[in-house]
Structure formats: structure tokens, C-alpha cells
Amino acid sequence: MERSGWPAVTAVELDGYDRGKTEAAVERIFAAWPGAEKLSRETKVTIKPNLLMARSPEQATTTHPAVVSAVAAALRRRGVEDITVADSPGGPYTAAALGRIYRACGMEGIEGVTLNLDTTWGSRKAKEGSLAEEFHLIRPILEADVVISVGKLKTHGMTTLSGGVKNLFGCVPGLQKPELHYRYPTLDAFCQMLVDLAETVSPDLTIVDAVTAMEGNGPSGGSPRQVGLLAGSTSPFVLDLMLADLIGLRVEDVATLRHSLRRGLIPKTASELQIDGDEYKQISDFQMPDSKALDFSDHMPLPVRPLIRWLRRRVTPRPVIRTARCVGCGKCAESCPAHTIAVREGKAVIDYSRCISCFCCHEMCPVRAIEMGRKWGKRSAEG
Numbered sequence: 272m273e274r275s276g277w278p279a280v281t282a283v284e285l286d287g288y289d290r291g292k293t294e295a296a297v298e299r300i301f302a303a304w305p306g307a308e309k310l311s312r313e314t315k316v317t318i319k320p321n322l323l324m325a326r327s328p329e330q331a332t333t334t335h336p337a338v339v340s341a342v343a344a345a346l347r348r349r350g351v352e353d354i355t356v357a358d359s360p361g362g363p364y365t366a367a368a369l370g371r372i373y374r375a376c377g378m379e380g381i382e383g384v385t386l387n388l389d390t391t392w393g394s395r396k397a398k399e400g401s402l403a404e405e406f407h408l409i410r411p412i413l414e415a416d417v418v419i420s421v422g423k424l425k426t427h428g429m430t431t432l433s434g435g436v437k438n439l440f441g442c443v444p445g446l447q448k449p450e451l452h453y454r455y456p457t458l459d460a461f462c463q464m465l466v467d468l469a470e471t472v473s474p475d476l477t478i479v480d481a482v483t484a485m486e487g488n489g490p491s492g493g494s495p496r497q498v499g500l501l502a503g504s505t506s507p508f509v510l511d512l513m514l515a516d517l518i519g520l521r522v523e524d525v526a527t528l529r530h531s532l533r534r535g536l537i538p539k540t541a542s543e544l545q546i547d548g549d550e551y552k553q554i555s556d557f558q559m560p561d562s563k564a565l566d567f568s569d570h571m572p573l574p575v576r577p578l579i580r581w582l583r584r585r586v587t588p589r590p591v592i593r594t595a596r597c598v599g600c601g602k603c604a605e606s607c608p609a610h611t612i613a614v615r616e617g618k619a620v621i622d623y624s625r626c627i628s629c630f631c632c633h634e635m636c637p638v639r640a641i642e643m644g645r646k647w648g649k650r651s652a653e654g
């Protein structure tokens with residue numbers, strides 16, 4: 272996987288989630304993975320999918336169970352018996368919550384795996400130079416001999432891209448994730464932390480489900496988009512560069528890629544990557560989040576930076592509550608790292624004076640009642 276000097280990406284065309292075709296696609300990725308030769312009956316493997324919330328596979332919010340099942344089958348063919356599927360989705364990290372999400376996301380029928388219900392966690396020292404000295408990680412990640420991250424290609428209101436690196440945020444237990452948002456409230460600091468986390472977890476193999484991706488207001492409020500690709504690499508950073516190129520993004524468009532480049536984890540452009548397997552074509556009309564369409568200030572010339580600071584306070588995209596859709600469930604308030612949201616008379620209300628525009632509320636709203644837009648002093652929106 273590393274003939275060009277950078278870890279290679281194996282891309283496989285896959286037009287749907289047929290079991291046989293999906294297993295064949297995953298097998299091609301495993302065949303190119305040097306670590307597959309070291310797997311044995313004694314190897315303890317954790318598969319870490321993207322299980323953001325209780326959504327059906329057809330909604331393209333979560334990793335499709337057919338891909339997770341195919342990864343488990345590839346492991347069993349190599350003699351592995353101890354296979355755990357584990358994630359810490361949004362919201363509280365409890366066994367009951369995990370059970371609901373496994374059922375909704377189609378994980379319960381996967382053969383030969385244990386669905387993790389252990390909600391304990393531990394710590395791992397971060398790489399020297401990281402923003403944090405250590406990261407708290409869920410137990411199955413800490414105890415695995417091999418970690419295989421199986422993410423979902425999606426747009427993201429804050430980070431623009433959700434792929435290999437962003438998927439590892441689910442290794443942080445429960446509501447400690449909003450705490451990290453609060454500790455690193457700017458886009459730059461948060462994405463630097465995500466790269467730190469990815470280096471700390473250091474998955475042995477990363478696979479991203481881009482068969483049906485999500486475009487628009489991802490990672491939970493966007494629309495399914497048929498892409499027809501499964502991709503894998505030993506490097507989540509290199510894989511994300513390829514995925515960004517696939518949907519028409521450059522390194523400078525994605526903060527995690529900018530930090531990856533500064534650390535020498537990726538080349539300057541996707542053209543320098545070694546792509547094995549099938550060729551892919553760029554998608555020119557992949558829809559980006561509304562938050563990115565509105566946030567033009569980063570592209571303004573340096574001489575007008577004082578004006579930029581003034582404008583940023585007024586045009587920075589913020590979450591907008593569509594009160595007619597809001598059911599008052601409180602998921603937004605529960606996930607808000609700055610504790611700026613309250614439910615009053617059955618509707619969520621945001622205190623914008625303390626909002627850090629992390630879009631955790633948008634991400635976790637189960638009824639898509641929170642959108643992205645400008646706020647000019649209003650506290651909520653109808654419709």
C-alpha cells in the first residue's frame with residue numbers, strides 16, 4: 272500500500288449493498304492491506320463504524336451494516352474470532368442508548384461479532400505536541416490488538432468533510448465529545464484536536480463507505496447521494512485527501528487536511544497519491560453544507576481583516592431552530608457544549624450570545640428542526 276511514498280488508497284466501485292458484491296469489494300481492500308497477513312485466531316479486533324444516531328441505513332447517516340458485515344466476514348476468513356463492533360454515538364454513552372442505535376442502524380443481524388455494551392473508558396497518552404496531553408477513549412478501542420475504522424462519507428456543517436479522521440471522534444465516550452468542542456471552540460483548534468486524536472487512536476485500517484454518501488447539511492441533516500465507491504487505506508489522513516478530491520474539495524477547504532499537511536501526513540494534492548483498484552471521477556456538483564456557503568470571510572484579502580472581524584460576528588453561520596418542527600425532545604440542549612440551549616414551553620431556544628457555532632445541535636436533532644443560517648439578533652425561526 273505504499274509504493275509512491277505515501278500510503279496508498281484502494282478504491283473499489285460498488286453500486287449497492289448486495290452482500291456478495293460488498294464482501295468482494297472489502298476483500299480487495301484487505302488483499303492490499305499488509306496487516307491482514309498478521310491476523311490470526313488470537314487477534315482481538317474492534318470495528319469502529321459511524322453510528323451517529325438511531326437512523327435506518329437508507330438515510331445515509333450511518334455506516335451501512337452490509338459494509339460492517341463484510342469487514343467481519345473478511346476477518347473471519349483469516350481466522351479472527353474475537354470481533355467487537357463499538358462506537359460512542361452522540362448523546363449519553365449508556366447500554367440502553369447503544370442498544371437502540373444498534374437496532375435502528377441494522378447492526379444486530381451481523382454474524383460473528385459482539386456489539387459492545389461496555390460503557391467504561393480509559394485514557395491514552397497523546398502524541399507529543401498535541402493540544403491535549405491525553406484522550407479518554409472507549410474501552411474496546413483501548414483493548415483491541417487491531418482497530419478497523421469503518422466510516423461514512425458525508426459533508427459536515429463544522430468540519431466540511433466527515434470521513435476517516437472525523438469518524439474517530441466516536442472513540443471519545445458520550446458527552447465528553449461536547450466537552451472537547453467547548454475546550455477547542457474554533458474550527459482550527461477543533462480540527463487540530465481531531466488530527467491529534469486520529470494519531471493517538473492510530474487505526475490499523477480505515478475503510479469509508481461512499482456507496483451512498485450524504486451531501487448538503489451533513490452529518491445528519493443532508494440528503495443521500497449515490498457515489499458507488501468503497502475506499503480503504505492504512506492512513507485515515509491520506510484517505511480523507513482522496514475523498515475530498517472525489518467531492519471537489521481542496522486541502523485548503525478542509526481544516527483537518529490543512530493540519531494533516533502541516534504535519535507531513537499527506538501530500539499537497541490528491542494527484543500525488545497512489546490510487547490502487549478502480550479509478551474514480553470527481554463529482555463536480557456535490558452539495559456542501561449551508562454553513563460553508565455562507566461563511567465567505569476566510570477568503571477575504573488580508574488588508575480588510577478588521578472588516579472581516581466585524582462581518583464575522585454578523586454573518587458567521589449559526590444554528591436556526593425551526594420552531595414548527597421542534598418537538599421539544601431536548602437532544603439539542605443535551606449535546607450543546609456551551610449549554611446555550613433551553614427548552615421552553617415545548618420548544619428549543621438558543622442564547623446566541625454564547626453560541627460557538629459547532630452545530631452539535633444540528634447534528635443531533637432527530638427531526639431535522641435545526642438548520643444552518645445567519646442570525647441577525649433573532650432567537651428562533653418559524654417554519
